[in-house]
Amino acid sequence: MPFAEITGHEQPISLLQASVRNGRLAHAYLFHGEARIGKWMTAVRLVQALNCERPSHIDNSDSCGHCRSCLQIVARTHPDCFVIEPDPESATPQIKIEQVREIEQQFIYRPLIGERKICLIDEADRLTIGAANALLKTLEEPPGHGLFILVTSRPHALPITIRSRCQALRFTALARTQVEAAVILKRELPPADAHFLAVLADGRIGEALETNVAEVQARQKECLTLVKPQSLTSSTAILAAAETLAKSDRGEETLTWLTRWIRDLVILIVGGDQDQILHLDQLTDLRQYAQRAHIDLLLTLLNDIERIHQQAARHLNMQMALETTLLRLREALGLVPTRVSA
Numbered sequence: 001m002p003f004a005e006i007t008g009h010e011q012p013i014s015l016l017q018a019s020v021r022n023g024r025l026a027h028a029y030l031f032h033g034e035a036r037i038g039k040w041m042t043a044v045r046l047v048q049a050l051n052c053e054r055p056s057h058i059d060n061s062d063s064c065g066h067c068r069s070c071l072q073i074v075a076r077t078h079p080d081c082f083v084i085e086p087d088p089e090s091a092t093p094q095i096k097i098e099q100v101r102e103i104e105q106q107f108i109y110r111p112l113i114g115e116r117k118i119c120l121i122d123e124a125d126r127l128t129i130g131a132a133n134a135l136l137k138t139l140e141e142p143p144g145h146g147l148f149i150l151v152t153s154r155p156h157a158l159p160i161t162i163r164s165r166c167q168a169l170r171f172t173a174l175a176r177t178q179v180e181a182a183v184i185l186k187r188e189l190p191p192a193d194a195h196f197l198a199v200l201a202d203g204r205i206g207e208a209l210e211t212n213v214a215e216v217q218a219r220q221k222e223c224l225t226l227v228k229p230q231s232l233t234s235s236t237a238i239l240a241a242a243e244t245l246a247k248s249d250r251g252e253e254t255l256t257w258l259t260r261w262i263r264d265l266v267i268l269i270v271g272g273d274q275d276q277i278l279h280l281d282q283l284t285d286l287r288q289y290a291q292r293a294h295i296d297l298l299l300t301l302l303n304d305i306e307r308i309h310q311q312a313a314r315h316l317n318m319q320m321a322l323e324t325t326l327l328r329l330r331e332a333l334g335l336v337p338t339r340v341s342a
């Protein structure tokens with residue numbers, strides 16, 4: 001499917017299309033920017049534009065999306081196009097030197113159908129040192145018919161030697177309204193669900209287009225029961241919930257939902273943009289909390305939850321972290337008297 005179907009990224013796309021039109025493409029590109037915002041899709045569209053049998057655009061800079069070539073590229077069966085990516089099954093996914101060597105072998109020969117042999121490398125920051133060195137050799141003396149597109153959300157994890165051989169194109173996260181519109185159009189979801197997914201995805205359109213709404217909303221509901229006054233005013237309920245959540249390994253996820261909920265509350269208290277609120281269907285409850293919540297305590301709590309997330313990979317007592325968070329939350333919400341701090 002052609003460039004026109006990509007939401008956003010007008011700048012990098014128009015630059016690429018101009019290069020296709022002028023026949024001035026670089027030998028290697030580095031598409032970088034946050035995860036799941038459309039870098040990979042743009043790379044695939046570029047490969048299609050270069051190989052399409054029925055270019056739809058008047059000047060051959062866009063593809064039809066339907067011809068044999070376009071379909072083969074999506075199915076990864078096009079004889080001149082190759083994809084390298086880390087093994088998703090692996091615990092520590094890496095791109096190994098053998099994968100790069102295989103492509104080197106292919107690139108010795110001229111393309112079979114099109115004008116170029118093209119290699120797409122996803123999560124290029126996961127190249128091992130050996131693989132990166134092998135790739136560097138190819139990038140230093142690229143065959144005239146070769147085109148490499150490296151895609152990454154962590155460009156600085158790539159050796160500078162590789163980065164300096166690529167033309168870098170930066171992709172930026174999309175606006176919430178753009179994501180919302182795309183979700184309504186492509187998934188045909190009601191506007192309320194589209195808004196929910198767009199706020200949740202925070203500019204990551206790939207995520208908004210794939211997230212299972214019902215599943216996420218079920219999780220959200222669980223978190224909402226935690227912040228009901230009757231749950232928060234009972235210490236027994238808090239301790240029990242913390243234990244259950246920690247034991248079922250849902251501690252971090254719960255903290256993420258709590259963060260989102262507290263953020264909504266803060267937006268209401270400071271009179272921020274209500275369009276940024278995730279729990280729009282909870283406005284009545286949130287407004288009630290907003291009247292007696294202590295914003296300074298809420299902001300400190302948000303900071304501390306962030307710190308818990310950073311420590312969660314190490315040895316952290318999640319059950320205790322959840323207990324403390326919920327006990328502090330009820331204070332911040334004004335449900336129990338604030339403890340006098342020293």
Ligand SMILES: [Zn+2]
Nearest residue numbers: 052064067070
């Ligand atoms: Zn085509």
